[in-house]
C-alpha cells in the first residue's frame with residue numbers, strides 16, 4: 001500500500017491509500033479518486049513525499065483535520081438518511097410544511113432568498129456546511 005496526500009479543487013487535504021503509484025494514476029485517469037470531504041474528483045497529489053504501509057486495516061481515505069472528519073461524517077449522515085432534491089429544495093420543503101407532500105428528510109440547494117423566505121414562514125431548514133453533491137450526467 002502507498003499513501004498519497006491529496007488535495008481537491010476546493011482545498012481539502014486528505015490521505016488516500018493505493019495499491020501502487022500506477023493504481024493511483026489509473027484511478028485518477030478514470031476520475032475514481034474523490035475528495036474524502038466533499039466528493040470532488042478534481043484531486044491532485046500534494047508535494048508531500050508518499051509513504052508506504054503494509055497495514056491493511058487502514059481506511060482508504062481519511063480527512064486530515066478533526067473538522068474535516070466531522071464534516072465528512074455529517075455529509076455521509078445527511079446523504080444516507082435524506083433525499084436529495086437539488087434545486088427543488090425550497091418547493092419541496094414548503095410542500096411538506098403545508099402538508100402537500102409526505103414528511104421526510106430532504107436536502108438540496110436553495111438560493112439565499114429562498115432559504116430566508118422558508119425560515120420566515122416557519123419551515124424548519126438548516127444550512128449545511130458543505131457544497132452540493134456533484135451531479136452525475
Ligand SMILES: [Zn+2]
Nearest residue numbers: 008012035038
Ligand atoms: Zn474536497
